[in-house]
Structure formats: C-alpha cells, structure tokens
Amino acid sequence: MQAIKTKISEGGRVVIPSEYRKQLGLEVGDEVIISLVNGEVRIFTLDVAIKRSQEIVRRYIPEGRSLSDELVAERRQESLRE
Template sequence: MSEGGRIVIPSEYRKQLELEVGDEVMIGLMNGEVRICTLKQAIKRAQEIVRRYVPEGRSLSDELITERRQESLRE
C-alpha cells in the first residue's frame, strides 16, 4: 500500500475483471475483507437477487408506470 492508501490491482486480476483505465468499481467491506467488483458485476448480482423474488415475465417497471397513471387520474 502506498501513501494515501492507494493499492495497485495486479494486471492479471484487472484482465480477469476486464478492467480498463478509468473504469469505476464498487469497493465494499464484508466480514473483515475488502471486496472489489465491477459495476457490471454489481448490477448482475442485484438482478439475480431481484429475480429470486419477482416471477419471470413480471415487469415491475410496467406495474409502477400503471400505478402512477392511476394515481394521476385520481388527482
């Protein structure tokens, strides 16, 4: 670790993560470990979690739009 807390990610790790200069990453502390993932990986993980609770073919965004339209008609 260098001054300022900077850490270099080895090139072989960057290649496996498909990281390029300027890419944004997510950094988290879990169980005393620092974990780094790409935004793409974080989005994929979030989608997998949502899929456990939302049946295939159901569109939460369509439901929200319908709900909002119904609310605006009541106003």
C-alpha cells in the first residue's frame, strides 16, 4: 500500500486513513499498540502483538509443550505438600 501524507493535530492526534483501518480491521474504540523503532512510529493491532509474542516464546518452547499445564501441575504438587 502506498504511503499517505497526514498532519498531526492538536494533542498529537494522527488520523489513521480509512483504507488502513479497513485492512487492519480496526473500529472506533479499538485499542492499538504504538512503538518507536529506529525512528519510525509503528501502529499495530493487539492480535498482531499477541502473535509476535507467541512467535518469540515458540523459539524457546517446543511445539506441543504447555507451560500453563506444567504450572498447574506444579501448583497441585505444592498444595499436596502443604
């Protein structure tokens, strides 16, 4: 998609063009993540943020392993010892 020129309004507000919002599936009131990377402001959806986080964790945790199941099992063992 081609870059679009826009202005910063009062309070630092920037309008995300409608075609961008449509492609991202954004509606009024949705939350987004904004980051500053190498002098660029990047805006992405919470779904994208979660997917990126999962990809990072997946590098260290093999497919099929459930950390939440392991945590529950550990807690059950601890409660039996008490």
